[in-house]
Amino acid sequence: MSAQGAAEKLPQPLQSLQKQGLEVKGQFDVGPNLHGYVIQYQGQGSTVFLTPDKQHAIVGNLIDSSGNNLSDPQVEKYVYAPMGKQMWSRLESSRWITVGNVKAPRIVYAFFDPFCPYCAQFWEKARPWLDSDKVQLRVLLVGILRPESTPRAAAIMMAKDPSKALKDYENTHGKTSPSLPDTVNPDVASALKSNLQLMENLGSDATPTIYYLNPKGRLQQQQGLPPDDDTMNTIMGSKP
Template identity: 35%
Template sequence: MKHTTRSTYYLVAAGLLSAITLPALAQETEADTNERHQASSVVNAEGSLPETITALLDQGFKFHGSFEAPDDLKGYALSYDNEPMAAYISSTSDHAVIGTLIDPQGNAVMESQLQTLVLEPMLEATWSAFEDTRFISEGNDDASHIVYTLTDPNCPYCNALWKSSRPLIEQGALQLRHVLVGVLSEDSLRKAAAILEADNPAEALETHELSFREGGISPVEPSDESRALLRQHARLMREAGATGTPTSYYRDEAGKVQRINGAVSTDRLRDVLSIE
């Protein structure tokens, strides 16, 4: 007979208890589903994962590693749609809970493990993917700071970030690298194509941002190359876990990739990047 000891730590659950059934997950292609089954089988064979964790893998979760947690709990670092989360299983139970483990003072206690196992590798992979794709750069190549940003031509917050970045670019401290996407509308796709297909994309982007309130650049019918690139960028955006534009990425003073969601002021951008 199993006994449950009283815990001094608590779980703020994220809606998954006991049976681990997830209603209404996004539809996936057969290839994606087969790939997840293969991945879960490999992980299970190598790591002898509990059935509750492999059940999550079958439903689209990804496994990134395990860690020890307080009070006889085992933590499993997971992600779904590139959102990090942890599942916890007690040695006295066959069930799992997904959520945030907090101490009696209400402080999250396992966030650093989740950061190390899930978020940091995901952000590094995002940075590498952006380095390998076609971006439009503004600023000096020898700038001390590089920021990649997902930019939709019809996004007013992207335009706000473009404006707030001007002083740092003109100072020579920042190179802003735009990874163009056309996700807000078909018009976004056509305007992104117009920028990409211009003789000088950087100048076309600048002209567009300067005239943003008047509608910006005239849209064009995307070439096959532009359409394929923008489709790839939309995929990179999903894989990066970005839910909107602009989403920006930079390296902090320790060299780790960090993410900025939305537009920020010049002063805030200067502070985040530690630019004097």
């Protein structure tokens, strides 16, 4: 169904919401006389319910007699699950450096700036999982903290073995690093720019920003250094 055709079939209150920039992502029924719609605005999901005459819409959550939120599963289904899959796909298709066993069952993405002290601390915390081959860490380098960040990131990405260059750099706290290039390869410069744009598009403005999937397959974000061991275990899995 075309977008125009779909809009024409929507009740007038929902068409009014669309004109305000809200997207209708799905429809569900709660009993014969209550029709619900899932809406999305600026990355956030909610539900709308029409009055029986379809002339008015009520925005909010629907709660049953037992106190269960009937809106949450619908918002998850129509907004957050598809959004998470799309974001994970974008991470998969980006330019990252693999650390750890490429066949590890668990994959974690992280945006790193070479001069980020919290990235270095996360690296140290993550090493038991990486050394035990339980996690594949995919690092997306960006340059945001210093003028030297971008050329340093480019030097690591342009190394003969970027994975080894990154490990050596992090394991020695920046004392071992490839020489800064006189000229950055165009594909590397483009990748660094794309990584920064992707980080911003995913709603992050700091490093490290870490992405992983929870047991239900929903994308999760941890911005900044994980505060405790429990959070690390949640991100990386049970500690080896």
